[in-house]
Every structure is written in structure tokens, then in C-alpha cells.
Amino acid sequence: MEDPMYSLQDVIRCGVCDTPVPPLHCDICHIHLCEACGFKHFFDQSENHYIVPFKLRGIIPKCTKHSTEVCKKLCTTCNIPVCPLCDASSEHEQHKKEDILTLIETKRELMLQDLQDLEKSIYPRYQEAATNIPVQRADVKKHSQKLTTALDKQGEALHTEIDTIIQGMKSEIDDMDAQHIAALDQQEDAINHTILKITQIIQDLKRLLDTSDVCLVSEYTSKNEEFRSFPAWFQATLPSFTPQDIDREQIHQQIGSLSKLAITFFLDEPRNLTDIQTEYIDLHSVSCLSDIELWTCSYKDNTLKLYNLQGELLRSVQTKSGNWPEDVAVTRSGDLVYTDYWDSSINLVSGTQIQTLITPEEWNPRSLCSTSSGDLLVTMTSDVYKQTKVVRYSGSTEKQSIQWDDQGQPLYTSGELIFMYKYLSENRNLDICVADCDAGAVVVVSAAGKLRFRYTGPPSTPRESFHPCGITTDSQGNILTSDYHRIHIIDKDGHFLRYIHICGLPDLYGLCVDSRDNLFVAENLSGKVKKIQYYK
Numbered sequence: 001m002e003d004p005m006y007s008l009q010d011v012i013r014c015g016v017c018d019t020p021v022p023p024l025h026c027d028i029c030h031i032h033l034c035e036a037c038g039f040k041h042f043f044d045q046s047e048n049h050y051i052v053p054f055k056l057r058g059i060i061p062k063c064t065k066h067s068t069e070v071c072k073k074l075c076t077t078c079n080i081p082v083c084p085l086c087d088a089s090s091e092h093e094q095h096k097k098e099d100i101l102t103l104i105e106t107k108r109e110l111m112l113q114d115l116q117d118l119e120k121s122i123y124p125r126y127q128e129a130a131t132n133i134p135v136q137r138a139d140v141k142k143h144s145q146k147l148t149t150a151l152d153k154q155g156e157a158l159h160t161e162i163d164t165i166i167q168g169m170k171s172e173i174d175d176m177d178a179q180h181i182a183a184l185d186q187q188e189d190a191i192n193h194t195i196l197k198i199t200q201i202i203q204d205l206k207r208l209l210d211t212s213d214v215c216l217v218s219e220y221t222s223k224n225e226e227f228r229s230f231p232a233w234f235q236a237t238l239p240s241f242t243p244q245d246i247d248r249e250q251i252h253q254q255i256g257s258l259s260k261l262a263i264t265f266f267l268d269e270p271r272n273l274t275d276i277q278t279e280y281i282d283l284h285s286v287s288c289l290s291d292i293e294l295w296t297c298s299y300k301d302n303t304l305k306l307y308n309l310q311g312e313l314l315r316s317v318q319t320k321s322g323n324w325p326e327d328v329a330v331t332r333s334g335d336l337v338y339t340d341y342w343d344s345s346i347n348l349v350s351g352t353q354i355q356t357l358i359t360p361e362e363w364n365p366r367s368l369c370s371t372s373s374g375d376l377l378v379t380m381t382s383d384v385y386k387q388t389k390v391v392r393y394s395g396s397t398e399k400q401s402i403q404w405d406d407q408g409q410p411l412y413t414s415g416e417l418i419f420m421y422k423y424l425s426e427n428r429n430l431d432i433c434v435a436d437c438d439a440g441a442v443v444v445v446s447a448a449g450k451l452r453f454r455y456t457g458p459p460s461t462p463r464e465s466f467h468p469c470g471i472t473t474d475s476q477g478n479i480l481t482s483d484y485h486r487i488h489i490i491d492k493d494g495h496f497l498r499y500i501h502i503c504g505l506p507d508l509y510g511l512c513v514d515s516r517d518n519l520f521v522a523e524n525l526s527g528k529v530k531k532i533q534y535y536k
Contacts, residue, residue, distance in 0.1 A: 015032050025051070029049060111205050147241045166255070266534055273533055275531075278527045303319070323340050326365065335349060341364045377432060385414075420438070423470050436468070441456045487501075
């Protein structure tokens with residue numbers, strides 16, 4: 001609504017000198033004033049005056065007990081305006097009071113911020129989630145149809161003797177569909193209910209911003225925090241069908257297996273279970289030896305350190321070269337491997353011995369991870385070639401090199417860049433996930449090295465603000481990557497699921513998960529490792 005003060009048809013003028021667009025108003029005399037006249041008016045001793053900003057004219061009420069006085073303060077204990085006489089009375093002597101103009105300005109600023117936050121950020125995210133529910137519901141049917149088609153093909157090969165078993169499996173699919181749709185319906189109802197609440201709050205805020213009722217304004221409290229952390233209610237692990245070669249003697253077992261629908265619920269608010277204080281100043285990498293022991297390393301320390309969950313130092317290992325390690329990982333057999341960028345080596349710590357496994361020529365190893373098959377995946381950069389690649393090693397033998405996409409373009413950034421972090425992890429579907437900090441992307445390729453997708457943050461996040469550092473994957477096939485001050489969780493196909501916001505310094509680096517999907521996060525500056533639960 002246009003302020004009449006600025007209307008071309010009715011320009012408000014100073015009631016004394018006729019200056020247009022006066023910034024002040026006397027709430028006792030009900031006269032608009034320019035700054036000069038306002039100064040003179042204020043010091044006119046013939047009667048009382050109360051000068052307020054023009055936009056707050058009419059806000060200051062008359063005292064109901066003293067008709068000649070205006071209420072310049074609000075007794076916050078009683079939530080009523082008080083004039084100077086009431087303020088000095090015994091009734092409000094011990095009460096807390098605030099200047100009404102200051103209170104109104106503060107509350108209006110809060111309301112405007114909340115309104116903008118709701119309209120620009122919170123509400124659109126719920127709208128986006130509500131819009132996505134029908135798409136997910138359709139995808140459920142598509143996926144189920146694929147399963148049904150696969151079952152039909154297997155059933156045709158086995159003829160009539162397996163019809164009963166096939167029908168039983170189809171019934172299982174229908175039951176799991178019903179569970180999944182029911183879960184989606186529940187989520188949709190929750191989202192729509194929240195949208196209605198937000199819509200009502202927005203309407204109430206807009207009305208409240210236009211009201212002159214001081215008591216209503218004073219009672220306003222922000223509810224935005226209730227909606228700010230957008231919940232990811234559940235994640236469904238879709239069932240799959242695995243056919244077997246037909247063996248008529250064991251036909252029942254040979255049909256195949258239909259996995260169960262698994263719906264995993266995220267915690268509304270992830271819980272920080274413990275803080276492990278290391279001795280490092282520049283902590284950057286962490287790897288689980290077990291659910292209760294963690295290997296760590298720092299860019300400013302040439303010692304690898306093993307801690308338990310109580311923060312007790314269990315073991316220290318100095319690097320073979322005396323250089324600081326670039327990254328650490330634990331092999332399937334429980335041994336420790338680390339990369340040494342400066343002498344271009346990959347080293348194995350077994351017991352008290354350190355063995356150099358690999359020394360690639362003209363390439364420098366950076367980050368590494370141990371795979372489900374026992375191989376090592378290592379990110380390599382080269383100052384000679386100005387290139388980056390991922391190499392798979394079996395023991396000391398190179399088995400695979402991943403560097404280019406199908407169009408011959410580099411998959412990963414390289415050269416003289418600001419952040420050369422290239423942490424990586426293997427997902428449960430054998431995808432290779434690289435957090436390419438300089439590219440502002442998580443680059444995911446298949447086990448064969450074919451590009452599957454690049455994740456550059458949720459649609460609402462500007463790409464230039466996304467700088468993934470650490471990365472890990474969990475038992476559900478989700479990918480978790482640190483972005484300095486928060487963790488992004490995306491599914492195996494690159495769809496954003498939710499954030500985990502970390503209280504503390506905005507310097508999150510290395511990540512790993514234990515066998516129970518507890519997340520361990522390395523805080524660079526504080527030297528702490530946080531253990532976080534994010535599943536129910």
C-alpha cells in the first residue's frame with residue numbers, strides 16, 4: 001500500500017513551513033513537521049509535545065488514566081502502555097519497562113525479516129517439496145512396473161508351475177507399494193499442513209505490520225525457527241528383483257529374490273552425540289578403525305593419531321618421510337594407509353612397520369579410500385600435466401584410471417587452483433564419489449568410470465557458494481559431503497535430501513561413518529571430531 005506521504009496526488013507537507021515530505025510528526029499536536037520545525041516544536045514549552053518518525057505516527061496511545069499524557073513506555077511486565085505519571089507510580093515501580101518507539105522499531109524489523117525469510121526461503125522450500133511428492137509417487141509406480149515386468153519375463157520361462165509363486169511376489173510388491181504410497185501421503189499431509197501454517201503466519205504478519213495496536217505488536221514472537229530446518233521425513237530404499245538361472249529341481253529357490261521395501265526416517269534434528277578433542281590445530285581427515293576408534297591427521301603435523309570416543313590418544317605414528325600426510329584411510333583388514341603428497345607416495349602402516357606401496361611418477365597422491373573389494377582409490381594431481389585423475393590400485397598394481405568423460409572433457413578440476421581438495425568415497429552401488437572443491441561439485445562416476453551426475457547443491461543454492469570438502473557414504477547409499485559449515489545429504493542418484501547444520505566453527509572437512517551410520521565430522525580449526533546421529 002502506497003504511503004500517502006509520497007503520493008503524487010497528495011503530497012504531505014510540514015504543518016508549519018509547508019516543506020514537502022516531512023520526516024517527523026507530533027503525536028500530541030497531530031501535526032507533520034520537517035526537521036527544523038520539529039526541533040523548534042519540541043522546545044516549545046507552552047504545552048507538551050512528543051515527536052516521532054512520520055511512519056510511526058499514531059502509534060503512541062493516550063494514557064487511559066491521565067488524559068493529558070501520552071504513553072511513551074510499555075510496561076512489559078503488565079504488557080500495557082504507561083505514561084510518565086504511571087511510570088513513576090507504585091503500581092509499576094518494580095516492573096520492567098521499554099521505550100515504545102524503540103520496541104516498535106525492533107519488532108517491526110524482526111517482523112520484516114521474518115516475512116522476507118518466510119516468503120523468500122522457507123515457504124518456497126515447502127512448496128517445492130509438495131510439488132515433488134506427485135513426482136515421487138509416479139516414480140514409485142514406474143519402478144514397480146519395472147519389477148513386475150522382470151517377474152513376468154521370469155515367469156514365462158518357468159511356465160505354469162511357478163505361477164503361484166510369481167503371484168505371491170506380485171502381492172508383495174502391491175503391499176510394499178501401499179506402504180510407500182502411505183508414507184508419501186503422510187509426508188504430503190505434513191507438508192501441506194505446514195504450508196497452511198506458514199501461509200497463516202504470513203497473513204498475520206502482514207496484518208500486524210499495518211496495525212497500530214501496541215499490545216498486539218508487543219506480544220509478537222517469531223515462529224520462523226519452527227520451520228527453518230526443513231525435515232526430510234523418510235527415505236525409501238526401493239525393492240529390487242534379482243533373477244536366477246532356471247533349475248527345475250530347485251525351482252522355488254531359483255525364481256529369485258525380491259528385496260523388502262525399506263523406509264528409513266531421518267531425525268528431525270540430528271543429534272551431536274559427542275565431541276572428541278584432538279591435539280591438532282589443522283585437523284582435516286578422519287577415518288573409522290571401528291565404531292569406537294578413529295584415525296586422524298593434520299596438515300600441520302607429521303604424526304598420524306588414533307583416538308577413542310573419549311578423546312584418549314591410543315596411538316601415534318610418525319610418517320616415514322617426516323612430511324605431513326595428505327589423507328588417511330583404513331583398509332578392510334584394519335591396516336592404516338596414508339598419502340604423502342610431498343614425496344609422492346602411498347604408504348601402509350601395519351603394526352610398527354611403514355611400507356611404501358606406490359610411488360607414482362609425475363603424479364602426486366592426495367586423498368584415498370579403501371573399497372569394498374579391498375582396492376585403493378586415490379585422487380592424483382600433476383603439476384607437470386596440470387591434470388587430476390582417480391586411480392584404482394590392487395595392492396601396488398594400477399587397475400584403472402578415471403580422468404575424462406565421454407566427450408573427452410576432464411571430469412575433475414586441475415591446475416593452479418585455490419583448493420586442491422579432492423576427497424573421495426566409494427558408494428555401496430560401487431559408484432566413485434569425488435568432492436571437487438574447486439569445481440563446486442560432487443562428481444559421481446560408475447565403477448566403470450562413466451559420469452553419472454554432478455551435484456552442485458540444491459536448486460535454491462547458488463553454485464558459487466558450494467565448496468564440498470570431505471565426503472563419505474552410508475549404508476543406504478546416501479552421499480554426505482561437508483560444505484564448511486553444514487553437511488549436504490544426497491541420495492545415490494544426486495537428489496538433495498537434507499542438510500545437517502553443525503553448531504560451531506564453519507570449518508568442516510573430513511567425514512566418515514561407522515557401521516551404525518553415525519557420522520564423524522572433522523572440524524579444522526577447533527581440532528574436534530563430532531559424532532552425529534542423523535537416522536532414527
